[in-house]
Amino acid sequence: MEGMDALSRTRVVLARPSHPGNIGAAARAMKTMGLVDLALVSPRHFPDPDAMAMAAGAADVLAAARVFDTLEGALADCALAVGFSARERELSHAPSTLRDAAPSLIEATAEGRVALVFGNETSGLSNEELSRCQRFVVIPSNPGYGSLNLAAAVQVVCYELSVAARAFAAPAARERGAASVGDVEGLFTHLESAAVSSGFLDPEKPGRFMERMRRLFARARLERQEVKLLRGLLGALEKKKRR
Amino acid sequence: MEGMDALSRTRVVLARPSHPGNIGAAARAMKTMGLVDLALVSPRHFPDPDAMAMAAGAADVLAAARVFDTLEGALADCALAVGFSARERELSHAPSTLRDAAPSLIEATAEGRVALVFGNETSGLSNEELSRCQRFVVIPSNPGYGSLNLAAAVQVVCYELSVAARAFAAPAARERGAASVGDVEGLFTHLESAAVSSGFLDPEKPGRFMERMRRLFARARLERQEVKLLRGLLGALEKKKRR
Numbered sequence: 001m002e003g004m005d006a007l008s009r010t011r012v013v014l015a016r017p018s019h020p021g022n023i024g025a026a027a028r029a030m031k032t033m034g035l036v037d038l039a040l041v042s043p044r045h046f047p048d049p050d051a052m053a054m055a056a057g058a059a060d061v062l063a064a065a066r067v068f069d070t071l072e073g074a075l076a077d078c079a080l081a082v083g084f085s086a087r088e089r090e091l092s093h094a095p096s097t098l099r100d101a102a103p104s105l106i107e108a109t110a111e112g113r114v115a116l117v118f119g120n121e122t123s124g125l126s127n128e129e130l131s132r133c134q135r136f137v138v139i140p141s142n143p144g145y146g147s148l149n150l151a152a153a154v155q156v157v158c159y160e161l162s163v164a165a166r167a168f169a170a171p172a173a174r175e176r177g178a179a180s181v182g183d184v185e186g187l188f189t190h191l192e193s194a195a196v197s198s199g200f201l202d203p204e205k206p207g208r209f210m211e212r213m214r215r216l217f218a219r220a221r222l223e224r225q226e227v228k229l230l231r232g233l234l235g236a237l238e239k240k241k242r243r
Numbered sequence: 244m245e246g247m248d249a250l251s252r253t254r255v256v257l258a259r260p261s262h263p264g265n266i267g268a269a270a271r272a273m274k275t276m277g278l279v280d281l282a283l284v285s286p287r288h289f290p291d292p293d294a295m296a297m298a299a300g301a302a303d304v305l306a307a308a309r310v311f312d313t314l315e316g317a318l319a320d321c322a323l324a325v326g327f328s329a330r331e332r333e334l335s336h337a338p339s340t341l342r343d344a345a346p347s348l349i350e351a352t353a354e355g356r357v358a359l360v361f362g363n364e365t366s367g368l369s370n371e372e373l374s375r376c377q378r379f380v381v382i383p384s385n386p387g388y389g390s391l392n393l394a395a396a397v398q399v400v401c402y403e404l405s406v407a408a409r410a411f412a413a414p415a416a417r418e419r420g421a422a423s424v425g426d427v428e429g430l431f432t433h434l435e436s437a438a439v440s441s442g443f444l445d446p447e448k449p450g451r452f453m454e455r456m457r458r459l460f461a462r463a464r465l466e467r468q469e470v471k472l473l474r475g476l477l478g479a480l481e482k483k484k485r486r
Contacts, residue, residue, distance in 0.1 A: 025392060025395070028390075028391075028392060028395075029391070029392070029395055031385060031388050032384045032385055032388060032389055032390060032391050032395075033384060033385060034385045056390065056392070057388050057390055058388065099406055139402070140405070140406070140410075140411040140412070141275045141276060141405075141411060142274060142275055142276060142277045142410075142411065143411065145274050145275060145300050145301065146275055147271075147275060147299065147300055148271075148272070148275050148398070149268060149271060149272070149299075149394075149398075151392075151395065152268070152271075152272055152275075152394065152395060152398040155391070155392075155395040155398055155399055156398055156399055156402045159382070159399045159402075162383070162384075163342055163383070167383075167385075168383040168384060168385065168386065169383070
């Protein structure tokens, strides 16, 4: 599986979320990255107006969210459950980093639904909850303060999976209307003659002026319209000088 | 530059943020990924108790944030300003994706401070603001709903930069106490004899039972303690059978 297909087979499971605002913000984070399947295990408050407010344009994800009494229930139809945590555990599986794990999580969607399991805001996943997961993934973070907000963690994980799934095309390069080599050479000729006629450049001792100009405009990768503007400006300056 | 050095030379600039909660959440997002330099351009409300509440353990980043009247002021001492946007613009630079851009942004910190510029929650960066940036980067997102929350966008960008900077080590693999080959072979011998003595396995027609068991336990990469537990269980089951 790849692309949107893989993401549509990926479920976000929030275990015992305390703040309904985080549930809504997580729904929004999911939808921006192409995920739609949200499961809640014993949320403290749900449904809730704060969840609605924070979901913004992802009200549909929130409305379709299912509530379970137990994590087992939320994972029953999944082929793989992945626990996320900021901390390492005594009894845990060996953790992998999000970047390293992402491609294999996308691959796993070919075998069935994949659940991404996030724990409570304050306490994270319990050891009991983590033991229901077959994999354990960490988001590397500042050892001095690694406490990502719950919805922020969901955003980062969904982003990483959408990149691994190649779900969204890179933005198309806008038609730049690149200037031709001839256009650019015309500009250089014009620039040099203007520099000479203005007295700025001594044609007997030109130094490296034109070389530097060529380097600058090569870096800038000029557009056709920009060459026109620059030549228009040069022309106007030359006329002014002659007056 | 790399690691924390690169991140300490990277500034987050929020242009005209409307909601103080987002300022606090952005400060938290930054700190979790090792960034500390926050600049605010004409925030609607700041300082504000909502910002403090959402900053959680990043109150220090918030307290050190500087407020500017203009984007120019916030960028004055920077070598490079990078504008972030969900949308493409008519007059914009050609955009690159966050993943593609991240390594070069980290490299650029060697030349001076790098500013990551985020626009207003509703309207994003204005064309005027974007024209103050030398680069334009997009976070690829769902074309049907690509509206990341402001602090969520800051979180994703800071995460991507911290990965590119190799700022935080991957979590150390816990000492697994892996079982030796001898331990595991002892288990297989024990398992096979128990299977035969229980009548489950016919030694004349063993089929592929042991081959399958070997494959299963090879995948599991057994720990020493687990081999002990399994052999203890086998021993107890054999005893029970004999009674």
